[in-house]
Amino acid sequence: MRVISIAGQEPEPASCNEESGVVRKISLPLARREFLKGSGLLFGSLATGTLLASLAPSNAWALELKKLSTAEGQTLMAMGRVLYPHKKLPNAVYALLAKDLDAKAGSDASAATLLQEGIAGLDSLAGGAFVKASAAKKEAIVRGVEGTAFFGAVRAQCVTSIYDNDMAFAVFGYPGSAWEKGGYITRGFQDLKWLPTPSRDASPAPYMG
Amino acid sequence: MATFDFSDDSVVLIIGSGAGGGTLANELCQKGIKVVVLEAGAMQSSATFINDEWKSFSQLAWLDKRTTSGTWRIAKDFAGLPTWICKTVGGTTTHWAGASLRLQDHEFRARSVYGDLKGANLLDWPITLKELEPYYAKAEYKMGVTRTNGIPGLPGNNNFKVLHAGATRLGYKEVHTGNMAINSQPRDDRGRCMQLGFCFQGCKSGAKWSTLYTEIPKAEATGNFEIRPLSHASRIEHNTSGKVTGVVYFDKDGKEQRQKARIVCVAGNSIETPRLLLLSASNMFKDGLANSSGQVGRNYMRHMTGTVYAAFKNPVHMYKGTTMAGIVRDEAGHKPSRGFVGGYELETLSLGIPFMAAFLNPGGWGSEFAWWMDHYTNLAGMWLVGEDMPRETNRVTLNTDIKDQWGNYAPNVHFDDHENDIAMRNHAFTQAERIYQAAGSIRSFRTPPYPSTHNMGTSRMSARAQDGVVNKWGQTHDIPNLFISDGSQFTTGGAENPTLTIVSLAIRQADYIARQMIERAI
Numbered sequence: 001m002r003v004i005s006i007a008g009q010e011p012e013p014a015s016c017n018e019e020s021g022v023v024r025k026i027s028l029p030l031a032r033r034e035f036l037k038g039s040g041l042l043f044g045s046l047a048t049g050t051l052l053a054s055l056a057p058s059n060a061w062a063l064e065l066k067k068l069s070t071a072e073g074q075t076l077m078a079m080g081r082v083l084y085p086h087k088k089l090p091n092a093v094y095a096l097l098a099k100d101l102d103a104k105a106g107s108d109a110s111a112a113t114l115l116q117e118g119i120a121g122l123d124s125l126a127g128g129a130f131v132k133a134s135a136a137k138k139e140a141i142v143r144g145v146e147g148t149a150f151f152g153a154v155r156a157q158c159v160t161s162i163y164d165n166d167m168a169f170a171v172f173g174y175p176g177s178a179w180e181k182g183g184y185i186t187r188g189f190q191d192l193k194w195l196p197t198p199s200r201d202a203s204p205a206p207y208m209g
Numbered sequence: 210m211a212t213f214d215f216s217d218d219s220v221v222l223i224i225g226s227g228a229g230g231g232t233l234a235n236e237l238c239q240k241g242i243k244v245v246v247l248e249a250g251a252m253q254s255s256a257t258f259i260n261d262e263w264k265s266f267s268q269l270a271w272l273d274k275r276t277t278s279g280t281w282r283i284a285k286d287f288a289g290l291p292t293w294i295c296k297t298v299g300g301t302t303t304h305w306a307g308a309s310l311r312l313q314d315h316e317f318r319a320r321s322v323y324g325d326l327k328g329a330n331l332l333d334w335p336i337t338l339k340e341l342e343p344y345y346a347k348a349e350y351k352m353g354v355t356r357t358n359g360i361p362g363l364p365g366n367n368n369f370k371v372l373h374a375g376a377t378r379l380g381y382k383e384v385h386t387g388n389m390a391i392n393s394q395p396r397d398d399r400g401r402c403m404q405l406g407f408c409f410q411g412c413k414s415g416a417k418w419s420t421l422y423t424e425i426p427k428a429e430a431t432g433n434f435e436i437r438p439l440s441h442a443s444r445i446e447h448n449t450s451g452k453v454t455g456v457v458y459f460d461k462d463g464k465e466q467r468q469k470a471r472i473v474c475v476a477g478n479s480i481e482t483p484r485l486l487l488l489s490a491s492n493m494f495k496d497g498l499a500n501s502s503g504q505v506g507r508n509y510m511r512h513m514t515g516t517v518y519a520a521f522k523n524p525v526h527m528y529k530g531t532t533m534a535g536i537v538r539d540e541a542g543h544k545p546s547r548g549f550v551g552g553y554e555l556e557t558l559s560l561g562i563p564f565m566a567a568f569l570n571p572g573g574w575g576s577e578f579a580w581w582m583d584h585y586t587n588l589a590g591m592w593l594v595g596e597d598m599p600r601e602t603n604r605v606t607l608n609t610d611i612k613d614q615w616g617n618y619a620p621n622v623h624f625d626d627h628e629n630d631i632a633m634r635n636h637a638f639t640q641a642e643r644i645y646q647a648a649g650s651i652r653s654f655r656t657p658p659y660p661s662t663h664n665m666g667t668s669r670m671s672a673r674a675q676d677g678v679v680n681k682w683g684q685t686h687d688i689p690n691l692f693i694s695d696g697s698q699f700t701t702g703g704a705e706n707p708t709l710t711i712v713s714l715a716i717r718q719a720d721y722i723a724r725q726m727i728e729r730a731i
Contacts, residue, residue, distance in 0.1 A: 190367060202362075
């Protein structure tokens with residue numbers, strides 16, 4: 001998918017300039033803004049060679065925010081990484097946290113206020129931008145807001161946003177749904193070899209017909 | 210399916226279709242008795258069950274408004290979710306793990322054997338193990354419990370191998386794949402277990418016994434049975450003689466209906482059953498139905514529980530296969546030298562990634578927490594389940610500040626651990642850790658009790674009317690045609706998973722109700 005660059009060039013509209021070779025911007029009924037209906041955009045790519053990159057249809061991902069700004073979304077992603085730090089999980093998973101909190105903000109004004117004020121608070125404690133603080137400073141800041149309603153809302157959201165998705169399953173080695181594959185009776189439910197096999201009394205043989 | 214008129218006051222009306230209600234219904238129908246079952250939940254099936262923890266939870270769990278209070282950690286971490294039980298046809302037999310153990314002889318005599326513990330409301334059951342034995346046998350045959358009736362035990366999965374290795378090295382003797390109501394070979398027109406690992410999410414192969422696809426269709430086949438799903442009981446009505454006459458409920462369209470009945474049996478599990486009795490208060494019964502003792506809602510028990518997860522250097526993949534087919538029974542007896550009365554069982558347990566994130570350490574975060582999730586494939590887990598003390602102050606009451614979707618007061622569940630519960634839990638945690646150390650664990654984690662999956666005691670059996678709510682048949686002391694048919698009847702909890710006892714009591718209660726009806730006593 002082609003990533004839409006926000007910082008664009010400004011070629012002269014509707015004029016003919018043979019020398020520059022720049023593709024003319026023709027004035028279309030759709031303004032650039034309308035491709036980006038949202039308030040913010042998060043995007044990235046899955047590192048090539050990783051398990052997820054091999055499973056995903058493409059390496060690039062993008063997520064439109066409806067209520068929060070890009071900076072706010074990125075701050076939530078960064079806070080998610082402090083709360084639940086997994087080197088193996090790509091940004092795409094933490095973007096799901098931002099997505100789900102953004103949806104809450106979009107449907108509930110008080111949730112939006114809670115999140116936006118909380119994010120502003122993190123930035124203020126970082127003396128600028130939370131996302132730019134060191135890892136140690138970030139953790140100290142998050143620990144400092146532990147117990148606040150903002151902290152509680154973000155942490156609780158992490159439980160499902162970060163862990164209840166196919167990317168997380170793949171990274172942590174959890175295959176998910178089993179029935180459509182016939183369960184595990186022929187797929188290694190008792191394949192562990194590094195401990196002794198229990199007696200037949202304790203663990204009878206499986207019935208295979 | 211038969212259909213009965215709202216005004217047909219010759220029927221037995223059962224509220225709830227789970228282990229108690231579903232079994233009672235079938236047993237009565239087999240005897241030619243007409244039964245109407247009201248079930249608050251919807252009709253699902255193995256086809257509609259979902260191998261996805263959160264989606265399944267939304268589909269099957271009882272999620273109506275509830276509140277909590279007391280010092281139990283649930284009131285802090287899961288304030289609106291005191292239990293993980295079901296609102297669906299088949300009740301919690303859709304979600305349960307299948308563990309089917311008989312209570313022990315001394316557990317029916319807890320007060321006599323354990324003594325009068327301060328802060329506990331111990332009482333002997335008005336029945337003995339000997340009286341229940343024939344019914345336990347019938348239940349084990351009905352449910353197809355492994356290691357009974359010539360049914361082989363289930364094969365042990367990787368999680369069991371870890372439990373078995375550690376437990377036997379530590380010196381435990383009674384270690385095996387359990388007494389499970391899960392087919393180890395085809396039986397009762399149902400296939401054998403495919404080791405799916407989603408037992409808690411409804412068995413998609415039907416190998417696990419559930420009233421949904423056993424008792425209920427068998428009842429239907431008699432022609433004496435009608436079940437009304439999406440029918441939420443709101444009030445049990447009575448006449449001026451103090452006999453119950455029927456139940457008012459909200460039907461699938463949200464309309465209030467009244468079904469008359471000759472006999473009403475309440476089997477809504479241990480939160481809704483006392484709640485309904487309390488909601489049915491009237492001028493004649495100001496404290497709720499069948500509550501002359503004041504014990505309705507009291508003595509709520511949830512079993513001492515906890516979980517230990519341990520990490521190993523090598524993979525386990527504990528999620529593969531039957532969730533709870535693994536047990537160590539050596540600690541189940543009464544050995545006060547350990548520092549507490551009563552005993553506990555150690556049973557294998559596994560959660561998927563989504564539920565591990567929610568329940569391993571509720572509220573936990575940071576690199577310590579993340580470490581456990583990172584090591585998921587190398588984890589083994591076991592659940593500890595033991596006898597907790599009945600306490601008058603542990604109780605279900607009506608929360609008059611909060612109403613449910615029908616305008617009825619929501620239930621509040623208040624719970625404080627008894628010091629016996631705490632001592633037992635600490636012992637169990639330590640033993641579980643030692644088992645895993647003996648198997649080579651590198652770290653272990655003590656997980657606190659989950660929202661309660663075992664709920665008992667809130668309409669308990671007693672010999673004397675002033676000590677409980679029902680007699681030895683589950684018949685309420687105060688109202689002869691009102692019965693309690695679920696785990697609310699339990700006088701004490703014992704160490705064992707409750708379902709087999711609930712089913713056994715239901716089979717026995719059906720015999721009694723049939724005799725009473727023939728004699729026209731009720």
